[in-house]
Amino acid sequence: MKTAPLIAALATSVVAQTTTTSSPTTEFTLQANNITAIFIPYGARLVSLQVPDRNGRSTDVAVGYDNSSMYPVDTATNHTYFGAVVGRYANRIKNHTFTIDGNTYNVPGNEHGGLNTLHGGNVGYDQRNWTVLAHNDSSVSFSLLDTSFENFPGTVLTTATYSVSSYPSGPQGQPRPRLTTKLVSVALDLPTPIMLSNHIYWNLNAFQASNILNDTYIWMPYSDRYIQTDGILIPNGTFGLTSQNPGLDFQSPKRIGAAVDQTSGHDYCGTNCTGIDNAFILDRPANIGADSVVPVFHMWSQTTGIQMDMSTNQQGIQIYTCVSQNGTIPVKPSQLRNSTGAAQYINPYGCIAIEPQAYIDGINNPQWGVDNLEIFSPETGPSVNYATYDFSTF
Numbered sequence: 001m002k003t004a005p006l007i008a009a010l011a012t013s014v015v016a017q018t019t020t021t022s023s024p025t026t027e028f029t030l031q032a033n034n035i036t037a038i039f040i041p042y043g044a045r046l047v048s049l050q051v052p053d054r055n056g057r058s059t060d061v062a063v064g065y066d067n068s069s070m071y072p073v074d075t076a077t078n079h080t081y082f083g084a085v086v087g088r089y090a091n092r093i094k095n096h097t098f099t100i101d102g103n104t105y106n107v108p109g110n111e112h113g114g115l116n117t118l119h120g121g122n123v124g125y126d127q128r129n130w131t132v133l134a135h136n137d138s139s140v141s142f143s144l145l146d147t148s149f150e151n152f153p154g155t156v157l158t159t160a161t162y163s164v165s166s167y168p169s170g171p172q173g174q175p176r177p178r179l180t181t182k183l184v185s186v187a188l189d190l191p192t193p194i195m196l197s198n199h200i201y202w203n204l205n206a207f208q209a210s211n212i213l214n215d216t217y218i219w220m221p222y223s224d225r226y227i228q229t230d231g232i233l234i235p236n237g238t239f240g241l242t243s244q245n246p247g248l249d250f251q252s253p254k255r256i257g258a259a260v261d262q263t264s265g266h267d268y269c270g271t272n273c274t275g276i277d278n279a280f281i282l283d284r285p286a287n288i289g290a291d292s293v294v295p296v297f298h299m300w301s302q303t304t305g306i307q308m309d310m311s312t313n314q315q316g317i318q319i320y321t322c323v324s325q326n327g328t329i330p331v332k333p334s335q336l337r338n339s340t341g342a343a344q345y346i347n348p349y350g351c352i353a354i355e356p357q358a359y360i361d362g363i364n365n366p367q368w369g370v371d372n373l374e375i376f377s378p379e380t381g382p383s384v385n386y387a388t389y390d391f392s393t394f
C-alpha cells in the first residue's frame, strides 16, 4: 500500500484544523432505539451504555463513574482503564523491550516493579486527551496523533469511531441494539508495534448481587486455545488447550462462578490468583475465515435477561474477571437498584473486562508468526480493530 504519505498529509491537516474547544471530559451521547452510549475524549472512552433488561427497564451495563471528571482522578489512583482505548500496545510486553529490523527499543516498565510494560506504558492511550473529529446523534470519532509517546518508535495516527444502531431484526421485529467500535491506526514513518483494544468492563447483572459469579454465563465457541503465562502474566511462548484446562474452557456455555472454581490452584491469573486474566485465541472454523466478523463471544445474565453477543475481526480476546477489584470503588449511583443483596461497591469478581486484540506479547514471540497482526509500517496496511456488541433479552 502506498497510501501512507497521503494519509500523513491528511492527518496533519486534520489535526491542525481540529481545535479542541471541548474539555477532555465533555460527554458525547449517542442514541438509537433501545441503546444509549456516552463517550468522552479522555481515553476515547465509553462511560455509560444503557440497554433494556427483560422487563424493559433501562440498564447501564458499563462499569465506571457517573461523574466523568473522576476518570483522570482514577488514573492517578487506582488506574482501572474503565472503558478506555488501550495502546499503543495493549496488554503486557515482556521485559519492556522488543526488537524490530535489528533495532531494540525500550519502553517504560510500568507494572510489577518495572519488570514489564502494561497497556502502553506510564501514560497510555487511556490517559490521552483525544481530539474530537466528528459527531452526530448516533456516532462519534476521536483521533490521537502519537508522536513517539512512551518511547515507541515513530508516529502513529489513530481514529476511534463509535456508533450505535438498532434494526427491527428480532424474531418479532423487535429492535436489536448494537454498539460498533472501530480503531484504525496508521504508522506514519517507522515500523512499530501497534495493538489497540477497547477496555470495557461489563456487569450485565445490574449489580443486583455482590458479584457476577452466580448468574452470568459466557460462551466462546471458537476459543480452543489460550496463551500460557508465567506468574506475572507474561507469555512463556506456549499455547494451552482449553479442553485440558476446564477453568478456561468456554467452548460450551458456562457459568462464570463454575469456571472460577475450576481455576483454583492453577494460577492462571498469576501466582496465588484464583480467576481469569487470560488471552484466548479465536480459532474460527476454516469455512468462516480467520478474521471474519462473526459472533465469537456471548455473555448473559440470568437475573436481568440481558445478553451481549460480540463479533470482531481480532484473533484473540483477553478476559479479566476483576480479581483485583477490592470493593473500594462505589458502583455508579445511577446504577443502584437498592435490591436486597445488591452490590454498592465493585467487588472482586464484580465485573468482567473483555478486550478484543491480537496475541499478547506477539512482538516477542516471532515463532507464533503474528507479526502481520502486530507490526505496522508506512508500507503495510493500517491496523484495524473492529467489533460489534449486539444486545437482546431472553
Ligand SMILES: *[C@@H]1O[C@H](CO)[C@@H](O)[C@H](O)[C@H]1NC(C)=O
Pocket: 033, 034, 035, 051, 052, 056, 057, 058, 175
Ligand atoms: C425499546 O424499544 C421498544 C420498541 O420500540 C420500546 O417500546 C421500549 O420503550 C424501548 N425501551 C427502552 C428502555 O428504551
Ligand SMILES: *[C@@H]1O[C@H](CO)[C@@H](O)[C@H](O)[C@H]1NC(C)=O
Pocket: 067, 068, 069, 070, 073
Ligand atoms: C466530579 O469529580 C471531580 C473530580 O474528582 C470533583 O472535583 C467534582 O466535585 C465531582 N463533581 C460532583 C458533582 O461530584
Ligand SMILES: *[C@@H]1O[C@H](CO)[C@@H](O)[C@H](O)[C@H]1NC(C)=O
Pocket: 095, 097, 104, 106
Ligand atoms: C531486559 O531488557 C534489557 C534492556 O533491553 C536487557 O539489557 C536485559 O538483558 C533484558 N533482561 C532479560 C531477562 O531479558
Ligand SMILES: *[C@@H]1O[C@H](CO)[C@@H](O)[C@H](O)[C@H]1NC(C)=O
Pocket: 023, 024, 123, 127, 128, 129
Ligand atoms: C489532558 O487535559 C488536561 C486538562 O484539560 C491536562 O491537565 C492534561 O495534562 C492533559 N493530558 C495530557 C496527557 O496531555
Ligand SMILES: *[C@@H]1O[C@H](CO)[C@@H](O)[C@H](O)[C@H]1NC(C)=O
Pocket: 136, 137, 138, 139
Ligand atoms: C451520523 O453519521 C453517520 C455516518 O455518516 C450516519 O450513518 C448516521 O445516519 C448519522 N446519524 C444521525 C442521527 O444523523
Ligand SMILES: *[C@@H]1O[C@H](CO)[C@@H](O)[C@H](O)[C@H]1NC(C)=O
Pocket: 209, 210, 211, 212, 213, 214
Ligand atoms: C452464589 O450462590 C451460592 C450458593 O447458592 C451462595 O452461597 C452465594 O451467596 C451466592 N453468591 C452471590 C454473590 O449471589
Ligand SMILES: *[C@@H]1O[C@H](CO)[C@@H](O)[C@H](O)[C@H]1NC(C)=O
Pocket: 228, 229, 230, 236, 237, 238
Ligand atoms: C508455560 O506455562 C505453562 C503453565 O502456564 C506450562 O504448563 C508450560 O510448560 C510452560 N512452558 C514453558 C516453555 O515454560
Ligand SMILES: *[C@@H]1O[C@H](CO)[C@@H](O)[C@H](O)[C@H]1NC(C)=O
Pocket: 271, 272
Ligand atoms: C503465594 O502463597 C504462598 C503461600 O501462602 C506464599 O508463601 C507466597 O509468598 C505467595 N506468593 C506470592 C507471589 O504472593
Ligand SMILES: *[C@@H]1O[C@H](CO)[C@@H](O)[C@H](O)[C@H]1NC(C)=O
Pocket: 077, 078, 326, 328
Ligand atoms: C484496595 O485497592 C486500593 C488500590 O489498589 C488500595 O489502595 C486499597 O488499600 C485496597 N483496599 C483494601 C481494603 O484492600
Ligand SMILES: *[C@@H]1O[C@H](CO)[C@@H](O)[C@H](O)[C@H]1NC(C)=O
Pocket: 077, 078, 328, 329, 330
Ligand atoms: C481507589 O479508589 C477508591 C474509590 O475511588 C478510593 O477510596 C481509594 O482510596 C483509591 N485507592 C488509592 C490507592 O488511591
Ligand SMILES: *[C@@H]1O[C@H](CO)[C@@H](O)[C@H](O)[C@H]1NC(C)=O
Pocket: 333, 336, 337, 338
Ligand atoms: C438507590 O439508593 C440511592 C442512594 O440512597 C438513591 O440515590 C437512588 O435513587 C436509589 N435508586 C433507586 C432505583 O431506588
